[in-house]
Amino acid sequence: MGAPGRCPVTDWATDFDHTDEEYAARAPEIWAQLREECPVAHSGRFGGTWLPTRHADVSAIAHDTENFSSRGVIVSAFDPGDLAPVGYAPPITSDPPFHEIARRLLLPAFSPKAIRPLEEPTRQYCGELLDELLDRTGPGDVIDAASGYAQHIPVRVIAHMLGVPPSDGDRFRVFIHRILETAGQNEPVAPEETLTWYLMEQIAARREERRDDLISFLLDAQIDGRPLDDDHVIGTVALLLIAGIDTTWSAIGATLWHLAQHPEHRRRLRDEPELLPVAIEEFLRAYAPVTMARKVSKDVELGGRTLREGDWV
Numbered sequence: 001m002g003a004p005g006r007c008p009v010t011d012w013a014t015d016f017d018h019t020d021e022e023y024a025a026r027a028p029e030i031w032a033q034l035r036e037e038c039p040v041a042h043s044g045r046f047g048g049t050w051l052p053t054r055h056a057d058v059s060a061i062a063h064d065t066e067n068f069s070s071r072g073v074i075v076s077a078f079d080p081g082d083l084a085p086v087g088y089a090p091p092i093t094s095d096p097p098f099h100e101i102a103r104r105l106l107l108p109a110f111s112p113k114a115i116r117p118l119e120e121p122t123r124q125y126c127g128e129l130l131d132e133l134l135d136r137t138g139p140g141d142v143i144d145a146a147s148g149y150a151q152h153i154p155v156r157v158i159a160h161m162l163g164v165p166p167s168d169g170d171r172f173r174v175f176i177h178r179i180l181e182t183a184g185q186n187e188p189v190a191p192e193e194t195l196t197w198y199l200m201e202q203i204a205a206r207r208e209e210r211r212d213d214l215i216s217f218l219l220d221a222q223i224d225g226r227p228l229d230d231d232h233v234i235g236t237v238a239l240l241l242i243a244g245i246d247t248t249w250s251a252i253g254a255t256l257w258h259l260a261q262h263p264e265h266r267r268r269l270r271d272e273p274e275l276l277p278v279a280i281e282e283f284l285r286a287y288a289p290v291t292m293a294r295k296v297s298k299d300v301e302l303g304g305r306t307l308r309e310g311d312w313v
Contacts (some may be wrong), residue, residue, distance in 0.1 A: 006045075016043045018049055018075060018291065040303035046075050049312040050305070057303055061294055061313060065096050068294035068313060074180065075293045075312045090236040092243065101223060104234070109217050118157060125156055145260070146253035154248035163213025164202060173191055176246050178299065195241070199234045214240065247289040254287035255280075 008169045009017050012030050017023065019033055023030060034041050041051040052058050061068050066255045072080040080088050087093025091102035108114065129149050155169035175195040189195050202215055210216040218233045259266045267278060296311045307313065 013038050013041045013099060014043065015045070015074050016041055016049075017045055020053075037138060038290070038303075040305045042305065046077060046312055047079065048109055048308065048310070049075055050302070050307055052303060052313065061302070064300075067297050067300040069297045070095055070099070070294060072295040072312065076179075080295070086229075086232065086234070089239040091236075092239055093235070102232075102236070105221055105223065109214055118160070121160075122157055123155070129153070145256040146249070150249045150252035150256065153252060154245040157248075158244050162202070162237065162241065163206075163211045163215060168198075172241060172245055176242055180243050180246055181243055196234060199237055199241075200230070202237075203230060203233055227311055243290075250289035252289065254289065255283040258287065259282065 006019065008018060009015050009020050009022065013034060013204045016030070031053045034051070039052065039054045040055065040057065043049045043051070055078045062271070069084050070093050071082065073087075074091075081092070083093070085095040085098040086102070087095070091099050091106070094102050128286075129152055133143055133148055143149075150228065154167070155172055156166055158172070159166045159168055174193075175230055178189070178196070203219070206213075215233070215237055218228055218236060219229065221228055239250055259269070265279075268273060294313045296307045296309055296313060299307050300307050
């Protein structure tokens with residue numbers, strides 16, 4: 001179980017591993033168990049990791065930017081180093097006050113006016129995907145809605161926003177698997193096979209010739225009258241590519257998984273389509289596709305435990 005080469009978990013309170021298949025299958029049950037046993041669990045994996053399971057503790061961490069840094073947001077074998085306040089993927093890895101600066105920089109590119117033109121092409125593409133699935137599916141066949149449908153949608157949209165070929169989607173999936181699903185525990189790869197290399201090639205092409213895409217937008221952007229450095233551009237584009245694709249296909253896949261198991265909910269949405277906006281909000285709440293991490297900036301007490309500087313949370 002878990003990532004290749006990792007030992008199976010024997011005690012979730014003292015040895016949890018978020019890459020373990022059992023965790024993916026029954027995380028809410030594990031959280032409930034830990035709230036009763038020890039609300040702040042610990043593991044020696046990944047160089048030392050803590051897992052708070054109470055809302056009050058999670059909320060306190062999210063608002064405590066003095067003791068908990070966003071410079072590391074994915075618990076993995078990769079240590080992001082001390083890159084605060086910018087971080088390696090601004091704005092999500094940025095600490096105040098730079099977080100607000102980096103976030104505000106992106107607002108024009110993600111305003112309703114900027115995103116609205118993507119709606120109809122995306123809707124049309126979803127219809128094409130469904131038609132393709134139906135064309136190759138016979139009576140009694142089983143469809144994997146995650147790999148056959150959900151995973152394709154954000155890949156196509158993000159590729160369009162970045163101005164790269166839709167065929168690069170297969171490379172995107174490899175990057176996501178390597179960074180998120182195995183949490184940096186995979187075998188080393190050649191430099192030219194990495195996400196950073198891929199993005200450096202794209203940036204070099206835009207420096208030669210600007211296009212109407214997000215990479216060109218970032219190359220033209222400025223902070224205090226100065227253009228963004230390449231690390232900032234690479235990090236922000238990587239954030240969009242990794243986080244934008246994985247969270248979206250996970251949310252769509254989890255929603256379809258729920259509706260497949262609850263035909264009464266499926267029938268209700270069919271009969272009462274006006275409920276769809278509320279249903280989408282509820283699916284996002286119940287099957288939240290993101291687990292955020294922090295790095296402990298200095299020793300701090302939480303839930304009766306002492307978290308050490310450099311630990312993951």
